[in-house]
Structure formats: C-alpha cells, structure tokens
Amino acid sequence: MRRYTSRMATPNLLMIPGPIGLTPEVLRALSEPQRGHLDPNFMQAFARVLKRLREVLGAPQAQPFVVAGSGTLAMEMAVANLVQPGERALVVNSGYFSDRIGAMLELHGAQVTHVRSEPGDFPSLDEVERALASGRFKLMTVTHVDTSTGVLAPVEALAKLARTHQALCVVDGVCSVGGEALEQDAWGIDVAFTASQKALGAPPGLAALLAGPRAMEAWKARTKPVAAMYLDFAQWLPIHQAYEAGTPSYFATPAVNLISALDVSLGQLLEETMPARVARHVRLAKAARAAWTALGLEPVTKREELTAHTLSAIRYPAGVDAALVKHVAAAGVNIAGGLHPALKASSFRVGHMGAVTPGALLETVGALERGLRAAGHRFEPGAGVAAVQRASM
Numbered sequence: 001m002r003r004y005t006s007r008m009a010t011p012n013l014l015m016i017p018g019p020i021g022l023t024p025e026v027l028r029a030l031s032e033p034q035r036g037h038l039d040p041n042f043m044q045a046f047a048r049v050l051k052r053l054r055e056v057l058g059a060p061q062a063q064p065f066v067v068a069g070s071g072t073l074a075m076e077m078a079v080a081n082l083v084q085p086g087e088r089a090l091v092v093n094s095g096y097f098s099d100r101i102g103a104m105l106e107l108h109g110a111q112v113t114h115v116r117s118e119p120g121d122f123p124s125l126d127e128v129e130r131a132l133a134s135g136r137f138k139l140m141t142v143t144h145v146d147t148s149t150g151v152l153a154p155v156e157a158l159a160k161l162a163r164t165h166q167a168l169c170v171v172d173g174v175c176s177v178g179g180e181a182l183e184q185d186a187w188g189i190d191v192a193f194t195a196s197q198k199a200l201g202a203p204p205g206l207a208a209l210l211a212g213p214r215a216m217e218a219w220k221a222r223t224k225p226v227a228a229m230y231l232d233f234a235q236w237l238p239i240h241q242a243y244e245a246g247t248p249s250y251f252a253t254p255a256v257n258l259i260s261a262l263d264v265s266l267g268q269l270l271e272e273t274m275p276a277r278v279a280r281h282v283r284l285a286k287a288a289r290a291a292w293t294a295l296g297l298e299p300v301t302k303r304e305e306l307t308a309h310t311l312s313a314i315r316y317p318a319g320v321d322a323a324l325v326k327h328v329a330a331a332g333v334n335i336a337g338g339l340h341p342a343l344k345a346s347s348f349r350v351g352h353m354g355a356v357t358p359g360a361l362l363e364t365v366g367a368l369e370r371g372l373r374a375a376g377h378r379f380e381p382g383a384g385v386a387a388v389q390r391a392s393m
C-alpha cells in the first residue's frame, strides 16, 4: 500500500556533509536564462565571486581561482602548482582526505611524510614540529575539517609552525570554509582551497583556491612546468585577472550558472557576516552534541576541542549498524554513513552547515530518534529533541 504524504513532492531534508540544502535565492539563480561566458552581467558576477571569496577567507592579498570541478580538483590544483618532482611535503594527517592529498602529492612526484594519529584524534603540535624540523619541506598540508572523522584541526597554530620552518602551509578547507573560523592572511596560510557544495551553500561543481603572495612566488620560481594544462595557474591567472579588470577572456568555458549561484550564496554569507555565521555554526554544533549525548551516542572525535562545527561523526550504539541511515531516511531526513575505512562500519555522519536552522536540526534529531527506535536502540523518546531545544532556545 502506498501512503501519500506532503513530503512526496519534495526530497528528504538533506543533512549530509555536502552537498547541502540550498536557499531559494541560490536555487533561483540557477534557473535564470542561460548567459554566455562573455556576457557583461556574468562578468560582473564572476568578478564579485572573486572579491567575495577574499572577504570570506580573510585574504585581501590572495589570488583566487574558481574553476569548474569539485573539491578534489581544487586539491590537485594546489598540489600540481606548488610541488615539483623530488620536493618534500609533510601531510598532517587526520583522516580520509589527508590520505587523498598525500596520494596526490606522490602522484605529482613529491616525497611525502605523514604525521598521523588515531582516527578521531589529531597529532600533537610537538609531533608536527619534530617532523618539520626533520627535513627541508616545501609545503605542509592540513585538513581543516576532516569529513571522515569530524575532526577540526588547530590550523592557526599549525600555520605558525610551518612558517617557522619555512614550509608553505596548504589548508584543505572543503568542509570548513564558510562555516568554521578561518583567517587566511592573519593566520599565515599560503593556500586555502574549497568547493561550492559544502559550507559555501552552492550546488556542487566549482573548485575554489586562494593563493597568497608566498604561494604565487613559489609557483613563479618553478623550474619545471606544471604537468597538467587545466590545473596550471599560468592558464587561469590571466583569465581571472581579466574578469576582475572587466574585460572577460577565454581559456576554458567557466561554469556560468554555478558561478552565478555561488555569487548569490557568497552574498548571503557576507550579509549574515562571517563572525555571525561562525557563531551560528558553533551554537548548532553544541546543540547537536547535546542531542547525541542525550540519546546515548558517542562522537568519533576524542576531545571536544577537536570537534568540528560543520558536521558530526557519531558511533553507532551497540546493536545498531549502517541500516540506521535507511531508517532515518524513511523518517524524512538524509544523513550519511561512515567514510573513513576504519570507521565505515562503526559510524555515521550528520552535516549541519550552511543555511541550517534550529528547526532543521530538530527535524533531523527527531528523524534520528525514529531511526534509532526502528533499529532497536533504547532511549527515552524525545530526549534528543529536548536537548536541542534546551541548547538552542
């Protein structure tokens, strides 16, 4: 028997760690008539996106690059332009996406050293410092929020260490930029990259990278060419400079509609203001944590100060497995299963970034309670919802 509900015409509430739900204004930008990539209106939108990204990341001096592709392309753009074969790179490794950039660095010929920790933990600053002191590193990479563990890295302190040891600091901000505090210039971050579909609140399909002055110098000082045309700053720099100067130019067709949507989304971020947006993410993350505790669930992260504000990674309680994700979906909310190989069978993830309201969090925790009940977990019904109410009212 089919049961008709008001949700049938609309998809489930999307609470995975990207892509995230979009505001009506961003959706509307996607349905505008198609414009060409040299259209004056689009030229202004593209120039505004670059300016707004500098503001969102606190990087007035940085050169932004926005190209069609996902966060992984932004990651590869950083790697391809900054390392030359034989150079050394240090990966401060907090999970799945740190492993990915490590593999990518090796593919581009770098000699890679990892400083690792248990999943859910983070290497100590002492360990990182010892590793940096052990050799001459061209760059150090940090995953600001590792989406596989929900671990938030102490980026400001790490960037300082990299500077002391004359290594460029590259930050993977795909799951943090737009939700977590990040001050690229003030913290001495040389490259930060992200993607459109996570805390920036736009659809998937755009890679964004901001290169500070030291990173651009390092790129200019290369003795070997970048071995990928689509990734090469040399192809994209004149295009981005031209759009900012009001004279569009062509190398490869920009994702016109996505850039227009990102322009609207970045405008909304800056209207809320970054400090207010970060504070809202902190508040919602605290309310979410209170709910997990009230339901007898444990976060993957070992300590509270390591816990990200853009998503939660949570261990399944005893007797519950990945079927929970399906039970929660049946209750109207999409959450995500585990991603880290060591946590895949034992954890799930809930995204709470972007235009998330306390109401959406209540709906999510309510659906989680129904899913947990269907999976056989015992708890006081409403305990999670009450915890969100107490923490967010």
Ligand SMILES: *Cc1c(COP(=O)(O)O)cnc(C)c1O
Residues within 6 Å of the ligand: 018, 070, 071, 072, 073, 075, 097, 143, 144, 145, 146, 147, 172, 173, 174, 175, 195
């Ligand atoms: C999602 C994510 C990526 C990869 O981004 P894609 O858009 O899926 O390619 C890289 N790093 C982190 C931290 C992420 O969360």
